[in-house]
Amino acid sequence: MDVNFEYYKIFYYVAKYHNFTKAAQALNNSQPNITRAMNCLEQQLNTTLFIRTNRGVQLTPEGERLYTHVLSAMEQFQAAERSWQTAPDYPMEV
Structure with missing residues (x-):
């Protein structure tokens, strides 16, 4: 199984905000793109990750596990990015 890493990133934000639109805003993307990506992720994993309602989404037990x-x-x-940003600049040897 070769799932696009970007789908996991999008999943993280949808799960964090319990909402496709808020996840789209956080990712500077559109809600239809977020929905499409999550549909693809569910198809690739062959499971339902969200319970969709008109007030947002909730994670299924499988979604919680993921x-x-x-x-x-x-x-x-995020920790790696922080450590990279605080690392001193060393000259690169070629």
Whole structure:
């Protein structure tokens, strides 16, 4: 299974905000693109990740399980970015 990493990033924001539109705003994207990406992710994983309502979304048990892993990965990426930003600039040897 080769799932596009971007789908996991989008999933993280949808799960965080419980809303496709708010996730789209956070990602500077459109709500239809976010919805399409989450539909693709669900198809690729062959599971339902969200319970969709007119007031937003809730995670299914499968969605909760995936969110645990995605949250951990996102925290690691964010920590790496922070450490990169605070690292001293060393001259690059060629």
